[in-house]
Amino acid sequence: MSTSQGRPSPYERLRADAEAGRVEEVIVAVPDLQGRLQGTRLSVPYFLDEAASPKDPTESAGSHPAESGGGFGACVYLLASDVEMDTGPGYAIDAWNIGFGDFSLRPDPATLRTPPWDEGTALVLADAVWPGGEPVEVAPRQLLRTQLDRLATDGLRAYSGTELEFLVFRESYREAWNRRYNGLETATSYNVDYSLQGLAEIEPVARRIRREMVRAGLSMETARAECHPGQYEIVFRYDEAMTTCDNHVFFKNGAKEIAAQEGVALTFMPKFDEGEGNSCHIHLSLRGADDSAVLADPDADGGMSELMRHFVAGQLACLADFALLMAPNVNSYKRLQPGGFAPTGITWGRDNRTCPVRVVGSGHSLRIEHRVPGGDANPYTATAAAVAAGLYGIENRLPLPEPHTANALADPSVPRLPSTLTEALHRWENSEIAAKVFGEAVVGHYAQAARAELAAFESAVTDWERVRGFERL
Structure with a gap:
């Protein structure tokens, strides 16, 4: 899909870069409570076909958005931990009490860029959402939004x-x-x-x-x-x-x-x-x-x-x-x-x-x-x-x-x-x-x-x- 001005969309540019051999992986990252980037590397085809393909989460009742498209699963404790990555009770997200389950990281295409210091890689920031599609309100990016x-x-x-x-x-x-x-x-x-x-x-x-x-x-x-x-x-x-x-x-x-x-x-x-x-x-x-x-x-x-x-x-x-x-x-x-x-x-x-x-x-x-x-x-x-x-x-x-x-x-x-x-x-x-x-x-x-x-x-x-x-x- 192109932008309204007729220019290629960020994901169209990513696909072109991948086909030309310039990009092989995409890092999907979420800013944590300390403002650090936490994430996972995905192959470009998997990213474009799954994580970057938005769907209405209600289409697959009870399923995780990452499983129905439009996101990639990541453990909830990423937004409920300290500098040492320790978590525990007291946070609005109690990772232990909910079995260290996942929320979904939904990429924001406007943030996609290629870091010159990491050859062959693109990086995109994501928003954390719950299985029903609701934003994680304590996520720093959501706090600002x-x-x-x-x-x-x-x-x-x-x-x-x-x-x-x-x-x-x-x-x-x-x-x-x-x-x-x-x-x-x-x-x-x-x-x-x-x-x-x-x-x-x-x-x-x-x-x-x-x-x-x-x-x-x-x-x-x-x-x-x-x-x-x-x-x-x-x-x-x-x-x-x-x-x-x-x-x-x-x-x-x-x-x-x-x-x-x-x-x-x-x-x-x-x-x-x-x-x-x-x-x-x-x-x-x-x-x-x-x-x-x-x-x-x-x-x-x-x-x-x-x-x-x-x-x-x-x-x-x-x-x-x-x-x-x-x-x-x-x-x-x-x-x-x-x-x-x-x-x-x-x-x-x-x-x-x-x-x-x-x-x-x-x-x-x-x-x-x-x-x-x-x-x-x-x-x-x-x-x-x-x-x-x-x-x-x-x-x-x-x-x-x-x-x-x-x-x-x-x-x-x-x-x-x-x-x-x-x-x-x-x-x-x-x-x-x-x-x-x-x-x-x-x-x-x-x-x-x-x-x-x-x-x-x-x-x-x-x-x-x-x-x-x-x-x-």
């Missing part, structure tokens, strides 16, 4: 961009693992923020990442070294919010694969050591159904429309309650501490990088930059949180306080963000706004993910404890 659908009801569309930072080390992933990630050597020796020198050892892998992402269809805007030794940032052009998040997980997965092939290691973790952390600033704007710049009003104070003022006010009102969706791990909060260049309070400012919500741009580019998420953020849940917060402000016509014009990091009068995962979990579980906006199942599911993370951390013995207590206690 639900909020975007709410926007669409009001005639609005969200556009976003994510800015991911990462650290590059000279050791391979295997060497880093064997060292338990201690004593690693960064690819640069000192602060190279904006520098054009001192990048000889980081540039080969960074150049390959840039080039191969562009070859895969991403539109790069900028790339530069950052503050922490070995730190780098690549920024890709904004797009509709779902597309941006899809590109984000594709980039993050691919960057690690390229690094491994180059014999080096890179990490997106928010806080690797006591130096500068890895952020993931999210830029978010809204447009009308007619593509109008609904956030801008050239005649208003600061060029911000009344809609935008409510939208920003909603960010502030919900930030503490929704922090868990933006900072989901113990390490997330090591970055959000005083003394670093990451937000610690709840306020907003016009082009003020010390605020968690920074307003920048004008006209169609007028937007917020959400500075809370780190490199570990799941882009779908973080963006869903920002969209939901903005809608809360719009629907309740929340007033916007005056912008912060000074250093918000050093102002004790600014209300504080949650400073630990425990505090963020408490705010999330007890939030009436979260329950109303996301539903009790989603709140409980992501609360369990946080509890699993905390339980793992609290049972671990750290290097800090050994240095502090081995000899002196």
Whole structure:
């Protein structure tokens, strides 16, 4: 089937690539709770004839969609597990209680692309659906889609961009693992923020990442070294919010694969050591159904429309309650501490990088930059949180306080963000706004993910404890 413009559809292009010998396999992947890609390789004929062939699941009553076409079966625990792939009770999906059965991964043809670093392979992202065809509501992609659908009801569309930072080390992933990630050597020796020198050892892998992402269809805007030794940032052009998040997980997965092939290691973790952390600033704007710049009003104070003022006010009102969706791990909060260049309070400012919500741009580019998420953020849940917060402000016509014009990091009068995962979990579980906006199942599911993370951390013995207590206690 061709597109409405007469161009070949993604699957027609895939079939042509397969017949020409350019593609042999298709990876069907679903973004998990951590924003990682989990999936399976399928032969191209099987993918096109079975997984990519949609059918009404009611045609075969009681059968799995993967068996009746239009999906591929995958175990339900993929969306109910922690970083170690451990699952258990407490999630909205109780894998043990339902016998580790399957849901169906339904490919989204709009996400099909060929990673240059994986020759002969195509990759497509999928949505998780239950046997009856209902979406799995706790799936990160569905979480975002639900909020975007709410926007669409009001005639609005969200556009976003994510800015991911990462650290590059000279050791391979295997060497880093064997060292338990201690004593690693960064690819640069000192602060190279904006520098054009001192990048000889980081540039080969960074150049390959840039080039191969562009070859895969991403539109790069900028790339530069950052503050922490070995730190780098690549920024890709904004797009509709779902597309941006899809590109984000594709980039993050691919960057690690390229690094491994180059014999080096890179990490997106928010806080690797006591130096500068890895952020993931999210830029978010809204447009009308007619593509109008609904956030801008050239005649208003600061060029911000009344809609935008409510939208920003909603960010502030919900930030503490929704922090868990933006900072989901113990390490997330090591970055959000005083003394670093990451937000610690709840306020907003016009082009003020010390605020968690920074307003920048004008006209169609007028937007917020959400500075809370780190490199570990799941882009779908973080963006869903920002969209939901903005809608809360719009629907309740929340007033916007005056912008912060000074250093918000050093102002004790600014209300504080949650400073630990425990505090963020408490705010999330007890939030009436979260329950109303996301539903009790989603709140409980992501609360369990946080509890699993905390339980793992609290049972671990750290290097800090050994240095502090081995000899002196």
